[in-house]
Amino acid sequence: MTIDLKTIKHISKLSRISVDDKKAKKLAIDLNSIFNFIEKLNELNTDKVEPLTSVAATTLKFRTDVVKSKDIRSQILKNSPEDNEDFFVVPKVIE
Amino acid sequence: MSEITSLTLTELVKNIKEKKISSEEATKNFIERGEKSKQLNSYITNDFSSALKNAKNFDQKPNFNLKLPGIPIAVKDLFCTSGVKTTAGSKILSNFVPTYESTVTQNIWNEGAILLGKLNCDEFAMGSSNETSFFGNVQSPIDKDLVPGGSSGGSAAALAANLTPITIGTDTGGSIRQPASFTGTVGLKPTYGSCSRYGIVAFASSLDQAGPMSKNVKDCALLHEIISTYDEKDSTSIDFKRNEYSKELTNNIKGKKIGIPKEYRVEGMPKEIEDLWVKGIEYIKDCGAKIFEISLPHTNYALPAYYIVAPAEASSNLARYDGVKYGFRSKGENLIDMYEKTRSEGFGSEVQRRIMIGTYVLSSGYYDAYYLKAQKVRKLIKNDFDEAYKKVDAILTPSTPNSAFKIGEKTNDPVSMYLNDIFTVPINLAGLPAISIPAGLDVKGYPLGLQIIGKAFDEQNILNIAYAMEEKIAFKNKITDWWIK
Numbered sequence: 001m002t003i004d005l006k007t008i009k010h011i012s013k014l015s016r017i018s019v020d021d022k023k024a025k026k027l028a029i030d031l032n033s034i035f036n037f038i039e040k041l042n043e044l045n046t047d048k049v050e051p052l053t054s055v056a057a058t059t060l061k062f063r064t065d066v067v068k069s070k071d072i073r074s075q076i077l078k079n080s081p082e083d084n085e086d087f088f089v090v091p092k093v094i095e
Numbered sequence: 096m097s098e099i100t101s102l103t104l105t106e107l108v109k110n111i112k113e114k115k116i117s118s119e120e121a122t123k124n125f126i127e128r129g130e131k132s133k134q135l136n137s138y139i140t141n142d143f144s145s146a147l148k149n150a151k152n153f154d155q156k157p158n159f160n161l162k163l164p165g166i167p168i169a170v171k172d173l174f175c176t177s178g179v180k181t182t183a184g185s186k187i188l189s190n191f192v193p194t195y196e197s198t199v200t201q202n203i204w205n206e207g208a209i210l211l212g213k214l215n216c217d218e219f220a221m222g223s224s225n226e227t228s229f230f231g232n233v234q235s236p237i238d239k240d241l242v243p244g245g246s247s248g249g250s251a252a253a254l255a256a257n258l259t260p261i262t263i264g265t266d267t268g269g270s271i272r273q274p275a276s277f278t279g280t281v282g283l284k285p286t287y288g289s290c291s292r293y294g295i296v297a298f299a300s301s302l303d304q305a306g307p308m309s310k311n312v313k314d315c316a317l318l319h320e321i322i323s324t325y326d327e328k329d330s331t332s333i334d335f336k337r338n339e340y341s342k343e344l345t346n347n348i349k350g351k352k353i354g355i356p357k358e359y360r361v362e363g364m365p366k367e368i369e370d371l372w373v374k375g376i377e378y379i380k381d382c383g384a385k386i387f388e389i390s391l392p393h394t395n396y397a398l399p400a401y402y403i404v405a406p407a408e409a410s411s412n413l414a415r416y417d418g419v420k421y422g423f424r425s426k427g428e429n430l431i432d433m434y435e436k437t438r439s440e441g442f443g444s445e446v447q448r449r450i451m452i453g454t455y456v457l458s459s460g461y462y463d464a465y466y467l468k469a470q471k472v473r474k475l476i477k478n479d480f481d482e483a484y485k486k487v488d489a490i491l492t493p494s495t496p497n498s499a500f501k502i503g504e505k506t507n508d509p510v511s512m513y514l515n516d517i518f519t520v521p522i523n524l525a526g527l528p529a530i531s532i533p534a535g536l537d538v539k540g541y542p543l544g545l546q547i548i549g550k551a552f553d554e555q556n557i558l559n560i561a562y563a564m565e566e567k568i569a570f571k572n573k574i575t576d577w578w579i580k
Binding site: 038040044051055061093 | 301469
């Protein structure tokens with residue numbers, strides 16, 4: 001299997017990472033070499049194997065959802081690239 | 096008194112408790128050495144002035160009942176530290192100041208430790224050489240041309256160079272054990288669920304674990320008993336009875352059954368690593384433990400499975416970096432354009448590569464062929480260990496298939512870089528604990544490590560085996576302080 005430039009562009013769109021042609025070419029080379037290596041898994045027949053989704057042999061615990069931090073709005077907004085009073089600012093999304 | 100910085104943690108704690116050294120004196124010494132060691136680039140952010148203030152405060156009202164009384168410690172820059180910049184080695188987080196503290200770091204401050212600063216690492220812990228950091232690569236204190244390993248490369252370098260008496264790293268596929276092996280230090284990757292992941296910048300959530308890195312096994316046991324706590328803030332934290340690992344540490348391993356997996360004899364492995372392994376087996380026999388040949392038949396499939404599972408989880412975890420609520424933002428013509436430019440300019444090439452791999456293996460039409468397949472192989476790998484542990488108590492292998500390599504040597508070939516983790520990755524996939532201890536030097540004088548893998552939650556046992564072996568090995572690191580002018 002080979003990953004072509006069209007696929008790279010498609011993945012880059014899904015990943016929300018812009019990729020120009022030069023970068024796409026380099027990525028195609030790298031990804032193909034990595035997927036060649038990954039293909040090794042096809043040597044194994046796994047038809048009857050259950051997938052392992054978690055190594056932790058416990059069921060997830062529930063706890064009550066309580067707010068523990070207080071008045072950190074201004075500290076949180078301080079980390080934002082752009083804010084306006086109590087809001088995060090993003091480029092216009094509605095015409 | 097420059098020797099303060101070369102003390103082990105246990106010695107430093109003892110000296111402080113006996114009031115032979117004050118916290119301020121210790122902290123000053125580590126700061127001075129840190130200032131003289133800028134060339135190594137092991138710090139991303141230093142917090143020296145606060146550290147000194149905190150040390151003085153400690154000395155005014157000392158509490159010697161604590162386990163880390165006034166001990167200055169630098170940690171990997173993947174742990175969120177409240178009010179102190181936390182970058183994960185990435186441009187996208189280069190100005191991020193957390194409003195909260197990771198549980199693991201909170202645990203060490205609760206025992207009296209003082210933050211010295213945040214240590215360099217591969218970007219989002221993705222790398223085996225500390226060369227993917229936005230803040231530049233780290234030089235190994237072993238030799239100026241060598242990588243310190245990764246992703247906890249800054250931690251390993253700072254520890255080996257005596258810039259911190261002990262440190263904590265994180266290990267997703269070998270990121271504690273491989274740099275420990277490359278720098279002649281001790282590194283423990285705990286059982287999954289042992290140390291809380293709360294407040295650690297996420298890479299691959301089903302694999303990530305924080306763990307101690309230290310100058311010897313005793314220090315490692317002490318730090319582990321402090322950082323390993325049940326935490327309701329991490330839904331995968333496991334509530335089991337934890338030992339007082341340092342108190343229960345013993346070199347008596349008589350009658351323990353140790354497995355030697357034949358699949359770890361890989362093609363092209365240098366003879367000196369094979370020899371070191373044989374020597375390790377002899378040491379274990381000398382301690383009265385018994386050796387068994389075992390088989391872990393799916394070992395060769397661990398790395399390809401890892402390079403599906405880890406990027407898949409990473410692509411999902413890193414979706415949060417969108418330039419809206421925190422971190423770097425690039426200008427865009429509209430929202431989507433802003434997202435795409437932010438992520439293209441904010442992430443480095445290795446991180447982008449892994450997000451792309453992860454996105455691809457999770458995308459429509461490929462999920463079964465890759466992600467589901469990898470999860471099934473992960474099950475086979477775990478079964479291998481379960482089967483082996485019916486016969487043995489622990490497993491001994493080399494930590495890495497080679498000693499430290501040169502800066503730049505593997506940056507153009509991702510697969511050859513990934514192969515570095517061939518002996519460490521299976522352990523993360525199976526969620527087991529493993530420790531790397533320095534076991535010798537190769538012909539060039541570069542450290543080599545041996546890895547002891549345990550049953551889940553059996554950290555005490557592998558610490559004991561490591562402790563017994565450490566005594567026999569009597570490892571001496573060759574570090575010349577070449578970077579101090």
